[in-house]
Amino acid sequence: MTALELINLAIGLLAVMIGIIIFWSLPVPVFSSGKSTGLPFLSIIIPARNEGGRLSPLLQSLQEQRFKQFEILVVDDHSTDNTVAIAESYGSKVLQNEGSGKSSACWRGAKHAKGSWLLFLDADTSFINQDGLKNLLHFYQGKGARGILSLQPYHTVNRLYEHLSVIFNIIVIVGMNVFTIWGSRFKTAGSFGPCILCNRDDYLLSGGHKKIEGEIMDDLALGQAFLDHNLPVHCLGGKGIISLRMYPEGLGSLIEGWCKSFAVGSKSTHPVIMLMVIFWVAGSFITTGALISSIIELNTPVIIFSGVLYILYTLQTAWFARRVGNFRRAVFPLYPLLFLFFTGVYVYSFFRVNVLRSVKWKGRKINV
Incomplete structure (x- = not known):
């Protein structure tokens, strides 16, 4: 076994260990058996642009909630499809966005x-069970009902191409800085965007979405606005409470969606965490390369060691993925393709953000 082969194997093993460090845990709100009588009236705000094909599951899940003390405000952002008709068919109050975005x-x-x-809920989310909303509100109440409680919904995957989102889903969570082995040692990068709960007073004190208008990563910016006023921001996983299905329209929409946000959002990740994420991603390629090279050269000892590392990466990626979505285990033996897709889209996103200074989303060109 050559020195280069030993180095590659050592890097692969270290990368697996780093993966455990950066994604140590993903807490979810603890379910409450309490009654909902002590909870205040809630306003659910759903921004929607051309969401006619995705809005119904959310509104249906809201109708099924046992907690009923809420209103639903769907804010139509100049949709050209049947978004307004769908919202009104469920009895939601529809407002027209005065601005854009x-x-x-x-x-x-x-x-x-x-x-x-x-x-604040994204239109592609939906509650998993009839007590999801009540559990969410009780958890916020238990945290003192201050600041932001944001959940990253559990990703529901239906079609094969949607598995290409898995590494993005993992790194979105890792990039928040607070799910490492060190817990809250690093300040959170902001808040998750699809599900944000706050009280009105804190929202207005922070300046709310008015203060961050024009920001591409509105979720991170809103969380930072709260932190700037010494208001807490709690980020958790949404498994068991709320789910989402991302980019069901097809592969093009998936690429466009991740390209829109990733290069910008990564700037909010702590440099130490970002360095370890890069090492973890690089380790996936180094491990794969070591295995392929050893098979070509028929180097039995290296085949054994690199094969073990390949299996460890497969199991680790599958383990992380099951925390964030219902991704099928069968795809993870091909994990290098998932990492390769992630890397390609990230490079494209970096180019659009830092060279072209614009991204595209839902028919709009957004300058950055």
Whole structure:
């Protein structure tokens, strides 16, 4: 076994260990058996642009909730499909966005909200069971009902190409800085965007979505606005409470969606965490390369060691993935393709953000 082969194997083993360090845990809200009588009136605000094909599951899940003390405000962001008709068919109040973009729509909804608590939901989310909303509200109440409680919904995957999102899903969570072995040692990068719960007073104190209008990563910016006013930001996983299905329209939408946010969002990740993420991603390629090279050269000792590392990477990626979504285990023996897709889209996103200074999303060109 040559020195280079030993180095590659050592890097692969270290990368697996680093993976455990950066994604040590993903807490979820503890379910409460308490009654909902002590909870305040809630305003649910859903910004929507051309969400006619994705809005129904969310509104249906809200109708099925046992907790009923809420209003639903769907803020239409100049949709050209049947978004408004779908929202109205479920009895939601529909507002028209006065500006353009998600932050403007959320601010419009907040201004018309009657509730003392505000829940901002992406249109592609939905509650998993009839007590999901109540459990979410009780958990926030248990945290003192201050600041932000944000959940990253559990990713529901239906079609094969959607598995290409798995590494993005993992790194979105890792990139928040607070799920490492060190816990809260690093300050959170912000908040998750699909599900944000806060009280009205804290929201207005922070400046809300009005303050961050124009930001591409509105979720990270809103969380930072709260932190700037010494308000807590709690980030957790949504498994068992809320789910989402990302980019069901096809592969092009998936690439466009991740390209829009990833290069910008990665700037909020702590440099130490970012360095370890890069090492973990690089380790996936080094381990794969070592195995392929050893098979070509028929080097039995290296085949054994690199094969063990390949299996460890397969199991680790599958383990992480099951925390964030219902990804099928059968795809993970091909994990190098997942990492390769992630790397390609990230490079493309970096080019668009830092060279072209623009990204595209839902028919709009967004300057950055």
